[in-house]
Amino acid sequence: MKHHQMMCWSNKFICFSLFLLLLFKAVAASSSSQEFMPVDGHSHGGFHAENHGHHKDEDGEEDEVFGDEKRKKRCSSSSALSRRSSISWLVQATEMLYIIGLGLGDERDITLRGLDAVKKCEKVYIEAYTSLLSFGLSTDGLSTLEKLYGKPIILADRETVEEKIDNVLSEAHGSDVAFLVVGDPFGATTHTDLVVRAKTLGIDVKVVHNASVMNAIGICGLQLYRYGETVSIPFFTETWRPDSFYEKIERNRNLGLHTLCLLDIRVKEPTLESLCRGKKQYEPPRFMTINTAIDQLLEVEQNQGKSAYDEDTECVGFARLGSEGQMIVAGKMRQLQTVDFGEPLHCLVIVGKLHPVEEEMLEFYKINSEKP
Amino acid sequence: MKHHQMMCWSNKFICFSLFLLLLFKAVAASSSSQEFMPVDGHSHGGFHAENHGHHKDEDGEEDEVFGDEKRKKRCSSSSALSRRSSISWLVQATEMLYIIGLGLGDERDITLRGLDAVKKCEKVYIEAYTSLLSFGLSTDGLSTLEKLYGKPIILADRETVEEKIDNVLSEAHGSDVAFLVVGDPFGATTHTDLVVRAKTLGIDVKVVHNASVMNAIGICGLQLYRYGETVSIPFFTETWRPDSFYEKIERNRNLGLHTLCLLDIRVKEPTLESLCRGKKQYEPPRFMTINTAIDQLLEVEQNQGKSAYDEDTECVGFARLGSEGQMIVAGKMRQLQTVDFGEPLHCLVIVGKLHPVEEEMLEFYKINSEKP
Incomplete structure (x- = not known):
């Protein structure tokens, strides 16, 4: 009899809790059209901040200051719920977009924090536009990631990133x-x-x-705080040979600063013909090599003639930086011109004035360092 | 009978393999005093490169070009061994020093690659010198790491890094x-x-x-390639008020470039008194706040008077960047002076000329952005 009574009370309590939850959901939906999902034993986003002071978020997520106000509003209603009902379900704020850096090497360069986030997201996109090849993402590469994450990944090519991103973002309303x-x-x-x-x-x-x-270019020993402005070197065409990088390199070198040159990447570029006809056709992907970059740099120096650098200027060439097969070679421009750096991505650093420790470290990467 | 014969052959083959292994170990030890340890099913370092061409190293380690020659030599002898014997033991090159970045937040910011490396190392040091506090490494912090790694961690303080590092390095002879x-x-x-x-x-x-x-400062929306030279702002004392950063900031701002200001960290600094007496005593740790940095910046501007910046110059203050409790606030110098950024580490960006997308992004971090 007593047992039965307890069951009744227990049932009533569950009903009351569910009623409160439904009421709360209705209020939340009408006030901010945000979705809240009960999850097992975890709260996310800003809830912890309100309920537990400085207690660490179990998902280890980063708080951005500009999200704080919005989160605070949610916190106040959710903490009211958790005070009133004793059910262990905690409420999860969804509609979160995680932008996760994968690092430079392979699938094992993701951080534990990044992997945690991927694992709880409903949809996972990977950006193929800026630097797909540095990651070696063939179909195989994607499969490796999918195996690690235990879920499918959608390739977001240039078109998706530039034209259809609102579709991706609209999915973030209501799911992670x-x-x-x-x-x-x-x-x-x-x-x-x-x-x-x-x-x-x-x-x-x-x-x-x-x-x-x-x-990651810091690995060659040139101190990161001794770099000037970074430059981009675009592929020259017959009619388009922009050289605005020259002035920047000249300035950096006059100040004794190093210059990082980012080399052109052309992935899924529409052909000129296809642009005219209004039908999308793409050029094959192209990645500038260090050799091409140096050719273009020396051509511009010859035209400008201000001795910003010459073929005897010390440089460091990086290929596949941060991956297992990375290649780092230091030498004069004319020496690096003869090196086959292999697969993309490449980048180039034009060396400024060297400090003793920088010089010592660079020595390990020197081409034919035993020869004078 | 046939079965017995096969057993004999099999035994002889195993003996021969073991003989080859011992011979190889003796040769290796005498020629280069390197230790080789058989491990179960894994080879490390450069061995894969030689034996399997471009096959991916199972530990996902990075190859540095300056280690290639040395590794090639080892590869040639080890691949001879693996061709001749069918035992599944592969030979591991030890004496490796892994330098592993932990990222900026907490223990979950290590990469999977980094965690793999820590797990196989015999000794694990953590550097406490440059930026201990950004990681929140109290004794508790260390314990969290030790729990994740499943092994003890040795705190390498300033003294160890600067004076006893050779002891650490000598341990790398013979173990990871x-x-x-x-x-x-x-x-x-x-x-x-x-x-x-x-x-x-x-x-x-x-x-x-x-x-x-x-x-990571990229998160505020200012493009990384639009930064000039990075500056360091040291604590001013009564007698020592170095201002070489002023000229650099002036230059960056004249070029429309952003400037990252790294703020002084003083951990385990010997007291002047203790230096004179030859007995080590340390000052309490000090970390420059954004407020102090701005005070010093404005003092130098007043002295130099070249209008490199003033109290209306737009800046971005970062506290605990990359951690959960990070705080990012954009505003004029005089506005940021009134903000309590809380616990260290702090850093400051002096904004240059803004591109439209940069401006739009910065808006999210603006102090009192609703007010004119």
């Missing part, structure tokens, strides 16, 4: 979406764009950082 | 040693030093990259 990026999420303009568009649509964004070419 | 670094291994001079000293002692070095402040 991951957008994987080779290197760090803020190496290329497109990802800043992505964040701005997401924020404008009221979607919370969390960023998981990783190594990028901008800091 | 990991040296953990907050951020990326090449953010600070000391790690280049470490690599140079290891290389000079004939120790192979592998680097596992991660995010560092140098690329």
Whole structure:
């Protein structure tokens, strides 16, 4: 009898809890059209911050300051719920866009934090635009990632990133979406764009950082704080030979600073013909080699004639930086011109004035370092 | 009978294989005093490269070009062994120093590659010198890492890094040693030093990259390739007020470039008194706040008077960048002066000329952005 009574009370309590939950969901839906899903034993996003002070978020997610206000609002209603009902379900804020850096090597360069995020996202996109090949992402590469993550990955090519990104973002309303990026999420303009568009649509964004070419070049021993402005070297065509990088390199060298040259990547570029006809056809992918870059650099020096550098200028060539098969060679421009750096991606550093420790470290990468 | 004969042959074959293995070990020990240990089913370092062409190293380690020659020599003898014997033991090259970036947040910011390396190292050091606090490494912090790694970690304080590093390196002769670094291994001079000293002692070095402040600042929307030279702002004392950063900031701003200001960290600095007496005593740790940095910047501007910047110059303040509790606020110098950024580490970006996308992104971080 007593047992039966307890069962009744227990049932009533569950009913009351469910009623509160439904009420809360209705209020939440009407006030901010956000979806809340009960999950087992975890709370996400900003809830912990409110309920447990400085207690660490179990998913180890990063808080961005601009999401705080919005999150605080949610916290106040959710903490009211958790105070009133004793059910162990905690409420999860969804509609989160994770932008996750994969680092430079292979699938094992993701961070534990990044992997945690991927595993809980419903849809996972990978950006194929900026630097697909540095990751060696053939169909096999994708499969390796899919195996590690235990879920399918959707390849977001240039068209998706530039034209259909709103579809991706609209999916982030109501579910967690991951957008994987080779290197760090803020190496290329497109990802800043992505964040701005997401924020404008009221979607919370969390960023998981990783190594990028901008800091991994430190491995050659040239101090990162002794670099001047970074330059991009575009493929020259018959009619288009832009040389705005020259002035920047000249300036850096006059100040004794090193210059990182990012070399052109052309993936899924529409052909000129197809643009005229309005029907999409793409050029085969092209990646600038260090050799081509040096050819173009020396051509521009010859035209400009301001002695910003010459074929005896010390440089460091990087191929497949951060991957197992990376290749780093230091030498004069004319020496590097003869080196076969192999598969993309390549980048080049034009050396400024060397400090003793920099010089010592660079020595390990020197071409024919035993010869004078 | 036939079965018995086969057993004999099989035994003879195993004996011959073991003989070859012992012979090889003796030759290897006498020729290069390197230790080789049989392990179950794995080979490390450069062996795969020789035996399987482009086959991926199962530990996903990075090859550095300057280690190739040495490795090739080892490969030729080891591949001879593996061709002749059918035993599944593969030979492992030890004496490797791994320098592993931990990223900026907590223990879950290590990469899978980094964790793999830590797990197989016999000794694990963590560098406490450059940026201990960004990682929140109290004794508790260390325990969290130790729990994740399943092994003890030795704290390498400033004294160890600067004076006793050769002891650490000598341990890398004969065993794998990991040296953990907050951020990326090449953010600070000391790690280049470490690599140079290891290389000079004939120790192979592998680097596992991660995010560092140098690329994670990208999160505020200012493009990394639009930064000029990075500056360091040291604590002013009564008698020592160095301002060489002023000229660099002036130059960057004249070019419309952003400037990253790294703020002073003083951990385990010997007191002046203790230096005179020859007995080590340390000052309490100090970390420059954004407020102090701005005070010092404005003082120098007042002295120099070249209008490199003023209290209305747009800046971005970062506290605990890359961690969960990170704080990013954009505003004029005088606005940021009033903000309490909380716990270290802090850094500051002085904004140059803004591109439209940069401006749009920065808007999300603006202090009182609703007010004019």
